[in-house]
Amino acid sequence: LEAAAERRLHPTLAALRRLPEVLAEEPAELTLTVVDGHCTQVEAGPPNGPLVGFALDIGTTTVVLYLLDLVSGAELAHAAMLNPQVAYGDDVIARIHHAGVDPKGLEHLNREIRRAVDELLKKACTEAEVLPATVARGTVVGNATMTHLFCGINPRGLGIAPFAPITHESLTLPGHEFGLRAAPEAVVTVLPNIAGFLGSDTVGVMLAAMAHPQGTCLAVDIGTNGEMVLYHQGRWFGCSAAAGPAFEGARIGCGMRGAAGAISRVDLVDGEPELAVIDGQQPRGLCGSGLLDSIAVLLNSGALDDTGRLVDGDELPATWQARLSGEGPDRRFLLAEQQASATGEALYLTAGDIREVQLAKGSIRASIEALLARAGVTCDEVETVYLAGGFGSYLRVESAIRIGLLPPFDPARVKAVGNGAGAGARLALVSQEERALAEELARRVEVLYLANDLVYQMQFMEQMVFPES
Amino acid sequence: LEAAAERRLHPTLAALRRLPEVLAEEPAELTLTVVDGHCTQVEAGPPNGPLVGFALDIGTTTVVLYLLDLVSGAELAHAAMLNPQVAYGDDVIARIHHAGVDPKGLEHLNREIRRAVDELLKKACTEAEVLPATVARGTVVGNATMTHLFCGINPRGLGIAPFAPITHESLTLPGHEFGLRAAPEAVVTVLPNIAGFLGSDTVGVMLAAMAHPQGTCLAVDIGTNGEMVLYHQGRWFGCSAAAGPAFEGARIGCGMRGAAGAISRVDLVDGEPELAVIDGQQPRGLCGSGLLDSIAVLLNSGALDDTGRLVDGDELPATWQARLSGEGPDRRFLLAEQQASATGEALYLTAGDIREVQLAKGSIRASIEALLARAGVTCDEVETVYLAGGFGSYLRVESAIRIGLLPPFDPARVKAVGNGAGAGARLALVSQEERALAEELARRVEVLYLANDLVYQMQFMEQMVFPES
Numbered sequence: 001l002e003a004a005a006e007r008r009l010h011p012t013l014a015a016l017r018r019l020p021e022v023l024a025e026e027p028a029e030l031t032l033t034v035v036d037g038h039c040t041q042v043e044a045g046p047p048n049g050p051l052v053g054f055a056l057d058i059g060t061t062t063v064v065l066y067l068l069d070l071v072s073g074a075e076l077a078h079a080a081m082l083n084p085q086v087a088y089g090d091d092v093i094a095r096i097h098h099a100g101v102d103p104k105g106l107e108h109l110n111r112e113i114r115r116a117v118d119e120l121l122k123k124a125c126t127e128a129e130v131l132p133a134t135v136a137r138g139t140v141v142g143n144a145t146m147t148h149l150f151c152g153i154n155p156r157g158l159g160i161a162p163f164a165p166i167t168h169e170s171l172t173l174p175g176h177e178f179g180l181r182a183a184p185e186a187v188v189t190v191l192p193n194i195a196g197f198l199g200s201d202t203v204g205v206m207l208a209a210m211a212h213p214q215g216t217c218l219a220v221d222i223g224t225n226g227e228m229v230l231y232h233q234g235r236w237f238g239c240s241a242a243a244g245p246a247f248e249g250a251r252i253g254c255g256m257r258g259a260a261g262a263i264s265r266v267d268l269v270d271g272e273p274e275l276a277v278i279d280g281q282q283p284r285g286l287c288g289s290g291l292l293d294s295i296a297v298l299l300n301s302g303a304l305d306d307t308g309r310l311v312d313g314d315e316l317p318a319t320w321q322a323r324l325s326g327e328g329p330d331r332r333f334l335l336a337e338q339q340a341s342a343t344g345e346a347l348y349l350t351a352g353d354i355r356e357v358q359l360a361k362g363s364i365r366a367s368i369e370a371l372l373a374r375a376g377v378t379c380d381e382v383e384t385v386y387l388a389g390g391f392g393s394y395l396r397v398e399s400a401i402r403i404g405l406l407p408p409f410d411p412a413r414v415k416a417v418g419n420g421a422g423a424g425a426r427l428a429l430v431s432q433e434e435r436a437l438a439e440e441l442a443r444r445v446e447v448l449y450l451a452n453d454l455v456y457q458m459q460f461m462e463q464m465v466f467p468e469s
Numbered sequence: 470l471e472a473a474a475e476r477r478l479h480p481t482l483a484a485l486r487r488l489p490e491v492l493a494e495e496p497a498e499l500t501l502t503v504v505d506g507h508c509t510q511v512e513a514g515p516p517n518g519p520l521v522g523f524a525l526d527i528g529t530t531t532v533v534l535y536l537l538d539l540v541s542g543a544e545l546a547h548a549a550m551l552n553p554q555v556a557y558g559d560d561v562i563a564r565i566h567h568a569g570v571d572p573k574g575l576e577h578l579n580r581e582i583r584r585a586v587d588e589l590l591k592k593a594c595t596e597a598e599v600l601p602a603t604v605a606r607g608t609v610v611g612n613a614t615m616t617h618l619f620c621g622i623n624p625r626g627l628g629i630a631p632f633a634p635i636t637h638e639s640l641t642l643p644g645h646e647f648g649l650r651a652a653p654e655a656v657v658t659v660l661p662n663i664a665g666f667l668g669s670d671t672v673g674v675m676l677a678a679m680a681h682p683q684g685t686c687l688a689v690d691i692g693t694n695g696e697m698v699l700y701h702q703g704r705w706f707g708c709s710a711a712a713g714p715a716f717e718g719a720r721i722g723c724g725m726r727g728a729a730g731a732i733s734r735v736d737l738v739d740g741e742p743e744l745a746v747i748d749g750q751q752p753r754g755l756c757g758s759g760l761l762d763s764i765a766v767l768l769n770s771g772a773l774d775d776t777g778r779l780v781d782g783d784e785l786p787a788t789w790q791a792r793l794s795g796e797g798p799d800r801r802f803l804l805a806e807q808q809a810s811a812t813g814e815a816l817y818l819t820a821g822d823i824r825e826v827q828l829a830k831g832s833i834r835a836s837i838e839a840l841l842a843r844a845g846v847t848c849d850e851v852e853t854v855y856l857a858g859g860f861g862s863y864l865r866v867e868s869a870i871r872i873g874l875l876p877p878f879d880p881a882r883v884k885a886v887g888n889g890a891g892a893g894a895r896l897a898l899v900s901q902e903e904r905a906l907a908e909e910l911a912r913r914v915e916v917l918y919l920a921n922d923l924v925y926q927m928q929f930m931e932q933m934v935f936p937e938s
Contacts, residue, residue: 011636013620013646019635020623151482154489166488177482
């Protein structure tokens with residue numbers, strides 16, 4: 001037994017430390033966990049469960065962990081939670097700042113995310129009825145700031161020109177080197193970054209959606225930042241644009257995340273706006289997809305002009321005129337009356353909300369145009385458009401096109417891919433080829449720096465307005 | 470700079486964590502420490518000293534650390550201390566026992582040796598005026614129990630049949646995995662074991678003395694255990710024998726270690742014993758080499774017969790008769806009178822002391838005979854005999870042969886090699902080839918298990934007596 005455990009399997013120190021205890025039981029059988037040619041774990045007796053691994057998607061706001069059977073690739077459990085680093089700031093800039101100015105900042109941010117991952121691991125393992133200590137492998141994706149903080153590397157370089165990550169390569173180390181207590185012996189791979197503002201989350205989206213592209217295609221992941229990658233004739237082009245948190249419900253008067261009570265759809269039925277609310281409750285606010293729909297409906301009804309101004313309303317039907325109130329920057333549109341609202345207050349879409357959307361969609365759309373221009377591709381030549389992320393999955397494509405967030409693609413060519421970053425992490429978890437591919441894809445993307453991009457700057461101005469119907 | 474640091478140099482996580490701080494200084498120059506293709510350390514500016522490493526010899530009693538310039542191989546400093554684990558027992562059996570029975574035993578023993586190594590590292594670095602954190606590499610030798618404890622691996626398997634070490638392979642890991650705080654990023658290699666009772670210390674002796682043998686040769690390292698390796702016609706044979714601590718001055722009435730005040734030489738001058746004392750002081754006791762000489766002198770003078778009995782003395786000169794006193798087991802020989810002794814008490818060699826030496830030398834000699842028999846070699850065919858270790862370096866070869874500790878080799882063929890284990894660790898520190906050779910040598914030794922060896926058992930009985938002059 002010792003011979004098998006030691007001679008060719010390159011045991012880790014932890015496995016060696018465990019061995020005397022295991023051998024003391026004089027087991028008739030040993031179970032060795034061998035990952036990348038290293039024996040990482042050794043237990044007496046037959047295997048006491050499937051070989052499992054975790055795929056981790058560290059979002060600025062939400063952390064999601066999937067527990068997979070490493071042999072079948074089947075999902076055994078998943079768990080999600082708010083990224084506890086939000087206590088130190090909502091966005092990556094705030095986190096970078098905190099790590100840069102507070103001497104203990106990096107330590108705190110790193111500890112928060114390590115603990116969160118430990119918690120998610122335990123939760124998912126409990127659900128799947130496996131021991132966290134037997135988790136053999138893990139993969140991690142996130143934007144570069146999130147993965148820097150997970151690794152305990154100060155992200156300060158991501159906040160100043162040239163916004164370079166400390167490394168573009170993937171990093172594979174045992175869990176304990178990352179300070180993971182729940183899975184100290186798991187072999188954990190942090191997928192590579194493309195650039196400081198195009199992290200391993202984007203590589204995940206690429207793996208999931210466009211690793212083996214059949215024709216020209218575009219992947220767009222819209223969060224607080226919008227990341228997008230275009231494939232055309234053997235080349236990949238990528239860029240990132242600050243979108244602001246409007247589509248996640250922040251900086252919008254009655255904005256909220258896409259949870260129970262959120263207005264997620266707005267339709268024009270018999271000339272009147274009709275709201276669909278998540279879980280069918282009375283509305284509490286407006287999430288990203290509802291926000292797009294509202295603006296599309298306002299545009300279609302003529303209540304909103306292409307400059308983003310809520311019209312005076314004389315030419316509108318009386319019911320619409322009744323919904324508009326206020327003047328100038330205080331002008332607003334009534335979404336739900338007080339008695340129809342779960343908050344006890346009427347819900348409005350304000351001129352300010354509309355301005356936020358114009359900024360956000362202008363930036364995203366300009367980035368897409370810049371990518372298309374760089375590749376020399378027209379919007380009609382794009383055969384498939386992949387929308388990743390929660391917002392991308394729930395938005396109504398027609399509304400996104402109506403307000404000009406997306407170019408006038410054929411809606412039939414637009415596919416939602418859900419959590420593309422997480423899906424990529426899952427693929428990389430179960431396949432060495434996918435991990436190698438991630439490394440290759442990250443290297444091959446030609447990165448556009450929008451700050452210097454003339455097309456982007458001109459488009460940003462142009463795309464602030466809404467398209468004419 | 471980032472590109473160089475990351476693209477091909479496979480930085481360690483620690484190096485990546487250090488990088489933002491280093492880059493924040495906007496250095497014109499970077500110094501990267503690259504060990505085995507991994508960038509382990511990164512600093513701003515030009516190199517601030519030589520590239521250094523440590524060679525560590527963990528003895529059951531004494532721990533020695535050498536600090537070397539990794540480029541020139543020159544020794545910059547060395548430091549030694551008592552192994553603090555002696556608080557938990559003098560010999561390996563006591564340490565194995567403590568690790569086995571006390572739930573915290575392994576942790577305590579491991580912590581003691583880690584702290585000792587940290588202390589020695591700091592001391593040697595201070596002397597050499599280098600920063601411990603810049604130590605790039607380390608090698609470690611010791612008997613299997615010592616290296617198990619250094620690695621934090623329970624040595625319980627070394628205490629019970631088949632006395633197998635947890636691994637026969639070398640182990641290379643960053644210092645922090647071994648819990649070394651003084652050199653967390655040093656790449657540390659624990660040299661391989663040959664068997665449970667033939668550790669990496671013996672591999673070190675082989676590297677230093679017989680890695681490229683020109684003819685039949687034997688290396689013997691006598692401590693509490695005696696380890697020996699014989700090379701003959703392309704094969705290596707090795708074994709280990711319990712010698713007891715007699716040659717280290719323990720279990721001997723006035724025994725002591727080879728320090729100031731120890732009788733280290735005894736000659737017969739004009740028919741009378743003449744003592745040489747370390748540092749020329751008044752004698753405080755008898756160390757191993759003095760013990761051998763005393764017995765040789767007693768044998769030559771006729772005061773000790775070949776069965777190990779101090780004779781009655783009627784036929785001895787009057788001065789000798791006066792030195793002998795007591796009867797039966799209490800019979801003893803006066804080495805130094807009360808007024809000539811630094812302890813204020815007369816120093817004697819007792820019948821019991823002589824019995825201890827008979828046991829120890831019988832065991833060592835029988836082992837050598839068993840090795841020679843196994844290889845089919847006579848003692849005259851051995852072209853070189855290497856004596857390693859403190860005792861081996863200081864003993865008088867003629868006395869060792871006179872009392873039968875060694876077979877009747879030609880004394881001109883016997884060479885003291887000093888701390889052979891440490892010398893081997895030093896060779897392995899500065900050369901990848903030597904590290905590979907260590908691995909090969911450890912595998913090639915054919916191990917004799919003396920418990921089952923008939924030659925050993927018969928010789929042990931025979932070699933208890935002293936040779937006739």
